[in-house]
Amino acid sequence: MKYCSISEAAAKFHIPESTLRYYEKKGLLPLIERDAAGRRLYSENQLSLLGTVICLKNTHMPISQIKQYIDWILQGDSTIERRLAMMKQHKQAVLAEISLMTESLQGIDFKINRYTNHQSKGELGQS
Amino acid sequence: MKYCSISEAAAKFHIPESTLRYYEKKGLLPLIERDAAGRRLYSENQLSLLGTVICLKNTHMPISQIKQYIDWILQGDSTIERRLAMMKQHKQAVLAEISLMTESLQGIDFKINRYTNHQSKGELGQS
DNA sequence: TGTTGACTTAAACCTTGGTTTAAGTTGTAT
């Protein structure tokens, strides 16, 4: 198995090293090994786990909930049902958020149109 | 013109009254009138402006930038170009965020599939 | 008339999600 340093892991995912240390302290990246000098070593599996953490973060899952998910992974197969339920519920939350954003985007497009086509006045000038 | 109270405005948009006061203090809802007793009165125009603020908030525009936008509205037609540019740029940011979420959703779907179909182990158990 | 209920204010408080700092250790190149 190949290991990489914290600077390499940070570069791979385009995040600061400080964030990696922070996630580890929060329990999102457990069981990180160290070399003889105490420096972190990230295995392929841990980089893959980090990818998962970032995926959940990108979809706005709070850190406390990501930690719960990671804890369930650590507990093994007996938690698969709970993990599945969490992912299904999170998916619905993400779809709802995407819908809200998409809908709100129409309001923005409407403004772009007004400003572009009609040089109309805004809320305060509409008489 | 019809006016409504803070509790009615809060109910219409499903947000706490405290948030309405907070937005006003931050400059997102300027020129709110008061009755003889000092209570806020929201006009149709201001409810419409509040709708705009919430639309921008739903798409994750920071309060400082919403304030800039509102300030430009207050300054009148001379700022229409700037408002248009801001909305166009914001639209791109929103599209990028929706893309990222949609992409990350695939990672979540992948997990849902693994947990549903294969009872497979996660990152730490994949040997 | 007095006591609710809906409002007002300023200021203090809170959570989230990191980032920065200060001080120390280690490995490698000169």
Place this chain on the structure above:
DNA sequence: ATACAACTTAAACCAAGGTTTAAGTCAACA
């Protein structure tokens, strides 16, 4: 041997976005 770069830690710090608190005002109802 020494200096530099890459790491380590705990703790302090920060910004964003509200929420809560405490103390007060006012209108209407019993």
